Amino acid sequence: MPELPEVETTRRGVENSVTGQRLAGAVVRNGRLRWPVPSDLDALLKGQVVQRVWRRAKYLIFETQTGSLIVHLGMSGSLRVVSADFPVEKHDHVDLLIESGAALRALRFRDPRRFGAMLWQPAGAGTHPLLAHLGPEPLEDDFTGAYLHAELKKRSTAIKLLLMDNRIVVGVGNIYANEALFRAGIHPAMPGDKLRRAVCDRLVVIVKETLAEAIAAGGSTLRDFVDAAGKPGYFQQNYFVYDRSDQPCFKCGTPIRTTRQGQRSTFWCPHCQSR
DNA sequence: CCGACAACCTGTGAGC
DNA sequence: TGCTCACAGGTTGTCG
Numbered sequence: 001m002p003e004l005p006e007v008e009t010t011r012r013g014v015e016n017s018v019t020g021q022r023l024a025g026a027v028v029r030n031g032r033l034r035w036p037v038p039s040d041l042d043a044l045l046k047g048q049v050v051q052r053v054w055r056r057a058k059y060l061i062f063e064t065q066t067g068s069l070i071v072h073l074g075m076s077g078s079l080r081v082v083s084a085d086f087p088v089e090k091h092d093h094v095d096l097l098i099e100s101g102a103a104l105r106a107l108r109f110r111d112p113r114r115f116g117a118m119l120w121q122p123a124g125a126g127t128h129p130l131l132a133h134l135g136p137e138p139l140e141d142d143f144t145g146a147y148l149h150a151e152l153k154k155r156s157t158a159i160k161l162l163l164m165d166n167r168i169v170v171g172v173g174n175i176y177a178n179e180a181l182f183r184a185g186i187h188p189a190m191p192g193d194k195l196r197r198a199v200c201d202r203l204v205v206i207v208k209e210t211l212a213e214a215i216a217a218g219g220s221t222l223r224d225f226v227d228a229a230g231k232p233g234y235f236q237q238n239y240f241v242y243d244r245s246d247q248p249c250f251k252c253g254t255p256i257r258t259t260r261q262g263q264r265s266t267f268w269c270p271h272c273q274s275r
Numbered sequence: 276c277c278g279a280c281a282a283c284c285t286g287t288g289a290g291c
Numbered sequence: 292t293g294c295t296c297a298c299a300g301g302t303t304g305t306c307g
Contacts, residue, residue, distance in 0.1 A: 002300060002301085003300055003301090006300080032284095033283095034283070034284095034301090034302080034303085058301075058302095072301080072302085073300095073301090074283095074284095074300095074301060074302080075284090075285095075299070075300060075301055075302095076284090076285075076286085076299085076300080091285085111284095112284080112285050112286065113283085113284045113285050113286080113299090113301095114283080114284055114285080115283065115284065115285095115301060115302075116301090117302095130302090130303090155277090157277085157278075161278095164301095166302085173300060173301070174299095174300065174301085175300060176300095242300095262278095262279080262280085263279090263280070263281090264301095265298085265299090
């Protein structure tokens with residue numbers, strides 16, 4: 001489920017419910033995620049006030065006075081604000097308990113595949129090894145055509161794999177790598193060092209636009225998902241190429257082709273993405 | 276340093 | 292229906 005737009009939508013959906021709130025602790029039903037959830041999570045969080053909720057790459061960071069809780073949604077994770085007595089379902093592995101007057105609420109972490117993570121970092125979260133060596137945020141001003149061109153010059157790997165390499169830029173997952181390359185007219189197998197500066201300028205703008213559009217769409221269709229009793233929805237998205245193998249390209253009608261790169265599915269239009 | 280790929284885990288849909 | 296297989300939005304770790 002989560003690419004960067006969903007993670008950012010989740011952040012926006014939960015931040016008002018937890019910022020400035022005191023935590024009553026945590027309930028860990030299954031701590032066997034990507035890495036073990038700290039066994040003393042309840043004690044670590046009890047009494048802490050959440051000062052802000054921010055995002056770095058696809059990590060959500062709940063900052064308190066004594067440290068930061070780092071949350072990753074993996075492939076299938078979600079976070080919702082529910083009443084603490086709301087019935088627990090099969091893959092609801094962790095509740096972060098939020099004191100809010102008389103009613104106890106929970107920030108409930110669900111993750112069927114358990115590729116997600118929940119880690120504690122006593123100092124600033126930026127010093128955590130997982131966050132220490134990440135490339136720029138795609139939506140920030142330091143992700144520029146000049147920067148991308150300089151990075152790609154060193155590499156002959158296929159551009160799609162480089163776009164998904166978090167040392168170069170974070171937060172571009174499989175869907176948006178496919179979509180951005182279609183929009184930019186770039187063949188996904190093009191070696192990185194073959195992209196001219198002007199093409200990099202254009203690709204950077206397109207990556208930003210593609211992610212920003214998805215965040216806007218997620219925000220509009222998932223507005224109340226944190227309060228909903230049902231499972232969180234996934235925003236309706238008209239993909240140009242993703243998951244459209246053999247279907248006609250929306251621009252030229254040529255059947256969309258599919259292959260694998262780096263053990264991930266790649267979709268492209270052989271006519272529109274000639275270079 | 277780089278690239279290739281195995282691994283973590285459950286659910287779902289296609290095909291037989 | 293039920294079985295088996297391939298694949299799924301991510302990322303780390305290991306190997307050559």
